Amino acid sequence: MSLNFYGGVNKIGGNKILVDNKDHSNSSENNISSLFLDFGMSFSKAGDYFSEFLQPRKLNGIMDFIELGLLPKIKGIYREDYLKHCGINSYKEPVVDGVLLSHAHMDHCSHIHHLREDIPIFMRKESEIILQVLEDTGKTSFSEIMNTKKSFHYVPKKRGEGYKKLTGDEAKIKRTIETIKPYSPFEINDFKVTSIPVDHSLPGACAYFLENDNETIVYSGDIRFHGRNQEYSNKFLTEAQKFNPTTMFCEGTRINEDTEKKIETEEDIEFEATNTIKNHEGLIIVNYPIRDLDRLVTFHNIAKNTDRILAINSKQAYILKLLENEKDIETNKYPKLKDPNIAVYFPRKKQGLISGEHCVAYDDDWKIIDSEDDEVKKDYETWEREFLDEDNAINYTNLKEDPKKYIFRCDFFELNQLIDIKPENGLYIHSITEPFNEEMGFDFKRVENWLNHFNLPIYKMHVSGHGKGKEILNMIREINPEKIYPIHTEHAKLFDILRDDGITVIHPELKS
Ligand SMILES: [Zn+2]
Numbered sequence: 001m002s003l004n005f006y007g008g009v010n011k012i013g014g015n016k017i018l019v020d021n022k023d024h025s026n027s028s029e030n031n032i033s034s035l036f037l038d039f040g041m042s043f044s045k046a047g048d049y050f051s052e053f054l055q056p057r058k059l060n061g062i063m064d065f066i067e068l069g070l071l072p073k074i075k076g077i078y079r080e081d082y083l084k085h086c087g088i089n090s091y092k093e094p095v096v097d098g099v100l101l102s103h104a105h106m107d108h109c110s111h112i113h114h115l116r117e118d119i120p121i122f123m124r125k126e127s128e129i130i131l132q133v134l135e136d137t138g139k140t141s142f143s144e145i146m147n148t149k150k151s152f153h154y155v156p157k158k159r160g161e162g163y164k165k166l167t168g169d170e171a172k173i174k175r176t177i178e179t180i181k182p183y184s185p186f187e188i189n190d191f192k193v194t195s196i197p198v199d200h201s202l203p204g205a206c207a208y209f210l211e212n213d214n215e216t217i218v219y220s221g222d223i224r225f226h227g228r229n230q231e232y233s234n235k236f237l238t239e240a241q242k243f244n245p246t247t248m249f250c251e252g253t254r255i256n257e258d259t260e261k262k263i264e265t266e267e268d269i270e271f272e273a274t275n276t277i278k279n280h281e282g283l284i285i286v287n288y289p290i291r292d293l294d295r296l297v298t299f300h301n302i303a304k305n306t307d308r309i310l311a312i313n314s315k316q317a318y319i320l321k322l323l324e325n326e327k328d329i330e331t332n333k334y335p336k337l338k339d340p341n342i343a344v345y346f347p348r349k350k351q352g353l354i355s356g357e358h359c360v361a362y363d364d365d366w367k368i369i370d371s372e373d374d375e376v377k378k379d380y381e382t383w384e385r386e387f388l389d390e391d392n393a394i395n396y397t398n399l400k401e402d403p404k405k406y407i408f409r410c411d412f413f414e415l416n417q418l419i420d421i422k423p424e425n426g427l428y429i430h431s432i433t434e435p436f437n438e439e440m441g442f443d444f445k446r447v448e449n450w451l452n453h454f455n456l457p458i459y460k461m462h463v464s465g466h467g468k469g470k471e472i473l474n475m476i477r478e479i480n481p482e483k484i485y486p487i488h489t490e491h492a493k494l495f496d497i498l499r500d501d502g503i504t505v506i507h508p509e510l511k512s
Pocket residue numbers: 103105200222465
């Protein structure tokens with residue numbers, strides 16, 4: 001068996017590990033499998049070349065990525081439309097049997113966009129929901145994962161002569177997505193695969209067990225032991241012990257961290273924020289990651305503790321709605337959309353008519369548009385209009401008139417809402433990761449400028465999605481694999497201490 005690491009080596013994220021049992025020289029050998037563990041983007045590597053205004057070109061398909069080493073040079077895995085357009089012949093059949101996705105963070109899944117649609121992507125329902133919402137609500141290029149859009153395609157015009165470019169739903173191709181159930185083994189050729197839930201900073205995160213005649217492999221995905229689902233990680237540990245792995249791929253994002261901090265758990269954030277907010281009269285503004293529904297629960301609890309309503313955006317409302325509709329998912333963990341302590345905030349968009357305070361001209365006659373007017377809806381995307389009809393839909397006037405009543409979740413790109421809200425005596429809780437690269441540093445400086453402009457003091461309250469050094473090392477010791485491959489870390493050498501426990505530590509080489 002060969003193990004090839006096309007990402008996640010000496011970097012945080014970008015995991016693309018190919019577990020390959022196939023003899024590619026012999027095409028009749030088709031009952032032996034070859035699987036990718038995740039197919040993510042390395043943010044730091046992409047950031048070496050690209051920024052907001054300097055982006056890979058769609059016209060060049062995968063080639064800008066390949067040129068700069070952002071995608072591996074492997075034949076038989078990439079989309080036909082991207083290849084053909086660049087004059088490269090595609091294969092009839094894909095050369096890999098699938099991708100096992102550990103969770104729906106971009107550094108694990110984003111480059112699935114470039115893969116052939118007929119390569120099955122195995123993931124949990126929660127990951128599907130998150131990726132579907134991001135796809136339905138986002139507009140950036142190279143972002144579709146659940147569906148692809150045939151690019152560079154022309155079809156005969158229905159009426160008249162000539163061809164027209166294939167667009168919209170007609171261009172859509174559904175990717176092969178296989179929904180997997182936790183703890184239920186399934187087979188992919190000669191591999192038996194099991195997905196084991198772990199605690200991480202979004203729903204649906206899992207580790208994988210892979211076994212065939214030669215090897216038993218454990219892939220940790222991203223894991224922590226201090227979140228709201230720590231029992232998942234504990235169960236993973238016992239199951240992995242029983243599995244008795246020959247090989248383990250383990251993340252080490254925070255392998256170099258062990259210091260005790262004031263805030264270590266979601267409950268600590270709850271306690272700290274409740275106390276900070278308790279006697280506060282102004283608007284509370286918070287930013288936490290959109291996919292982190294454990295953090296949503298935290299701020300929902302804080303809202304309940306302080307008699308406030310958590311105002312989320314329509315994107316997060318959409319995630320809650322889809323989760324609510326799934327019977328198989330433990331959705332009672334998350335607040336219902338109609339919960340009395342949840343509201344959905346609508347920013348002014350397009351013409352900005354939602355508050356009933358703004359006018360448009362009919363000929364030369366300027367008229368205030370009532371917030372109930374049909375015209376208001378046209379300011380919003382189709383997917384979000386249903387939330388607009390609900391009783392808990394609010395806008396800036398609610399936050400301005402009754403600031404004591406709300407906790408406003410405000411993403412980085414929503415800071416311009418402060419101009420409409422004009423918060424007085426408010427405060428801001430920064431509940432996302434500290435900037436760890438230059439670009440994030442610039443963004444954070446901008447956040448500070450906005451907060452200073454509106455005299456909003458800043459409080460930082462965050463806990464990580466990753467286990468600390470000792471937790472990770474002790475987990476590995478207890479699982480006791482024969483070989484360990486440190487991945488998803490900038491401090492791989494710190495795993496070497498496991499050699500004292502008789503574990504072989506292998507530092508994989510990055511393939512391109
Ligand atoms: Zn992650």
